[in-house]
Amino acid sequence: MAVDLRQTVAEDARVDILTFDHPEGKHAFWHTSSHILAQAVKRLYPETKLAIGPSIRDGFYYDFEREEGFGDVEIQAIENEMKKIVKEGIEISSFVLARPEAIALMESRNEPYKVELIRDLPEDAVLSFYQQGEFVDLCAGPHLMNVKPVKAMKLTSVAGAYWRGDEKNKMLTRIYGTAYPKKADLDAHLARIEEAKKRDHRRLGKEMGLFTLMEQGPGFPFFLPNGMILRNELMNYWREIHTRENYKEISTPIMLNRKLWETSGHWDHYQDKMYTTVIDEEDFAIKPMNCPGSLLVYNAQPHSYRDLPLRMAEVGLVHRHEKSGEMHGLMRVRSFSQDDAHIYMTPLQIKEEIKGVVRMIDEVYTKFGYTYHIELSTRPEDSMGEDADWEMATQGLREAVEEMGLAFVVNEGDGAFYGPKLDFHLEDSLGRTWQCGTIQLDFQLPQRFQAEYVGDDGEKHQPIMIHRVVFGSIERFIGILIEHFGGKFPTWLAPVQARLMPITDRQLEYARSIQVLLKKKGIRAEVDERNEKIGFKVRQAQVEKVPYMLILGDQEEEKGEISLRLRDHQKNLTMPLADFVAKVEAELAERAMHSPFLEAASEPKPELTASATEEADE
């Protein structure tokens, strides 16, 4: 456990001095920064009430209650006051109080939130306070010894935040900031964020013509021609691995009647998120999930235990009414396509089936080079079914990942209303995590739909079902994909794979003939026919992140060659056209994540390797 330098070392102990370079050191640094923020706010706006102010991933925040909130003008004033406080070089001291004295102190300072925090702390909690000048805050520490090291800081944003994270509580004003010991470090941090924003899928989606969102359909994304190529390529890959794993594919209606949703429980548990309509005086709902449709298909035929496990996939378009403020590009939308599948099985098959799905998700994420983390979500309050079933299902999921030696965190009460789940989370360019893959174990729906199979004993039994997705939402997965690659997709996913660039219009015919040939081989190629200099065409293709640039001049045409330039590599490789075609064909056949020409061309441009790959420091 990290403590600060105020702690006396009473007996033998290993002592590490933690600086800003250490995560715990950063934590103390930013925690102290949040106190400086609070001190500045109290100086300028004494009527403000303090809530909480921790350090976070890349900085800190502090929650305040102030009727008028804080606008841009106030934020600037607060930042200036913070700089003044740092200049004052105030010492930070700490002291401990007994509960009554602690409450009395915070009451005397008119801090009701602090009083509430103290009252809710366990009886034996040590009530420590930190003081810098006139400012005192209830705080467990650790802190810096003095405010002086906080040389460079910036308040980054203001947001509303509910007291104790509960929507029913009062909304406070949260001020976010970050701080560093040196101005250069702060600048570097801000520059990293700017760099990350260039990979934002919304920005690249627009620039590369992949998808768009329009105000005529908030949260309902449009896929553009380039985006459809990417999406179709992804789905080809998806179908290939699902066929390999013996999945069958179905498609069920987008809209089904109310009775169906009552049977599934969605009408009771999910109605506020469903779009409904009336057809011939009967209520209908647009599907928010594919499972009820899948169950209808299952029930349409009798099943034997010999059919199980039955893996039935459906790439289904679902609609969910998300609250307006929750939408975010392709990551959080109101209509999305799930790469869904429902696996019907016997109790004995549970663990092996879960493992099979985990392996598949891992295979896909590993292929794309993603790092992910797994969460196990347990029974929520609004749910249906018997505790014993929930216990068995949760245990099944837990044991499957444990036996596979995978790490996971437990997310209490975050399961679906019909069962517990394993969620697979991926990161976007700014480090925000998004749930993509999920595996949900369900005893409820087969029961509600009276699904059955005939066992080897000749009796009818109820199957158990798994709901699972690998991509999760194809839209969200594509969003992650765009940000992960910064738009520089591997060749098999790139909307345009080769740009043919004649040096002059003498080579136009040569370029066109190559295009025809490439097209025949299934390689997406375009000819840049414009009367522009080759430098201009190269730049254009570079900006558009086209993997292969084929420069075609008289020299190439004479010998039936091409001059190849890779995006991110300046060195050009001259080779017979046939060699290029053969290599790219092989690359596409295996859906390679790296170009086969990479090694030959590897003279990376210094600027590109330096800026794009550097990650935020931990």
Place this chain on the structure above:
RNA sequence: GCCACAGUGGCUCAGGGGUAGAGCAAUUCACUCGUAAUGAAUAGGUCGUGGGUUCGAUUCCCACCUGUGGCUCCA
């Protein structure tokens, strides 16, 4: 849904009570060119929508819509 901020030609953005401006893109013309921007010309906007204040609003005020960063909620 809540808090803060934003919305100006296809894109990025400047401007600001007196009926709009740049760069890129587009179109046309000239140039026929060897690896990240050839030059010139032309066209394109009821300044998100609706009200209000004003002699006059894109600019100020109000409401709504959409978006951005968070909160809550979730694939």
